[in-house]
Amino acid sequence: MSFKTTSLPALALLALPMLALGQKVAPTSIGTGTTARWTFTSGPATLKSGPKGAGRIISLQYNGSEVLHMDTATATNYGSTFWPSPQAGWTSNWPPAANIDGAGAYTATEVDSTLVLNGLTDANNKVRINKKYWANAADTSFTQRFTLINTNTVAKQWAPWQDTRIPAGGLYLFPSGTDTVSGQLKALTRDTLGYRWFKYDSATVLTSGTNKFYSDGSQGWYAHLNKNRVLLIKKFTDTPYAKKAPGVEKEIELYTTNDKKFVEMEAQGSYDSIPAGDSITWTMKWYVRKMPDTTTVAVGNMNIVNYINQVLAGPVALRDAARSQVAARAVPGLQVSGSLVTLSVPTDAMLSLSLVNARGETVRSLHSGPVAAGSRTFRLTELPRGAYRLVLKNSSGDVLTSRIVSIL
Secondary structure, three states: OOEEEEOOOOOOOEOOOOOOOOOEEOOEEEOOHHHOEEEEEEOOEEEEEOOHHHHOEEEEEEOOEEOOOOOOOOOOOOOEEEEEEOHHHOOOOOOOOHHHHOOOOOEEEEEOOEEEEEOOOEOOOOEEEEEEEEEEOOOOEEEEEEEEEEOOOOOEEEEEEEEEEEEOOOEEEEEEOOOOOEOOOHHHEEEEOOEEEEEOOOOOOOOOOOOEEEEOEOOOEEEEEOOOOEEEEEEOOOOOHHHOOOOOOOOEEEEEOOOOOEEEEEEEOOOEEEOOOOEEEEEEEEEEEEOOOOOOOOOOOHHHHHHHHHHHHOOOEOOOHHHHHHHHHHOOEEEEEOOEEEEEEOOOEEEEEEEEOOOOOEEEEEEEEEEOOEEEEEEOOOOOOEEEEEEEEEOOOOEEEEEEEEEO
């Protein structure tokens, strides 16, 4: 048994004020009625939405550069929207009904720095959708909360489904789930070290048929890296494969248009029964970052995964450079050599060290409890081949550092 490790890039120290984790950033707004627009700012990123176009997200920018596909001449094919799944359950099949994803206008109000969008009932599918958007100050992210209301007189099963349209190109990745990939784009995906990757290549992408892949995921995230090295991470609750919507639908999907103009980056939640007059709620969180210039953008580069895990673990909020240097020295370190794991602790601490698989499940707890200052060694033995992650947490459950471990 041999081991290979991938180190995390240097910890990114974000110059943020000391903020409560749930603090929101107040948006700005312009216009009235259906022409109103709200802009949410979180770090260098902005997100825009309003009541027009079924309350879709109409823009996502990083330092002024647009991330989403923009084609506002059409009723549906731009920005990011929300659907009930499966598509086979829609009375129209395609296109979506106007009050779900079309020209239907929502009512909009701002409450507690949150844009609240209330949709109209779709008479055919007997559903109504409410949406809430807000920006988070502490981790520079955007939260979206979708409520799917069953207006039928009988119970109905639906799954939440977000479809985000992005200009053609770039790299997509997510943690592998329990199934195999299906769909026409299956041959263009690649599995490596517990993650699935798709690189858009205009020379090989299909130009006829339904150009999609369908896959189960794990850990609850899906990421895209564009040509400008801008990274969009979608974070949501992982859905077990047994709870996927019926038919071809799965937790992670991707569609490429035949004209090669844009890609649809799709994530789905749990397929559940909604009693008559009741609802289900699903929360999606977006992080927008610039990939470090030192990281090569390539399929299988685990430094991309490491950076994503670092972002999802949360920021280090520091007041000044001097404090940053002290904090950096105080972070425990992990080193792996062969089957040996060395934990170096600068001061006495309460820590947990675990080995997790590609689905985020703990396969071995190496330590949990007090650790004296100094170095301590653990041995990794009798493990199946595959990709794992060593995760070091403090007593509050915060991830301090991690390492990818490949058992060959």
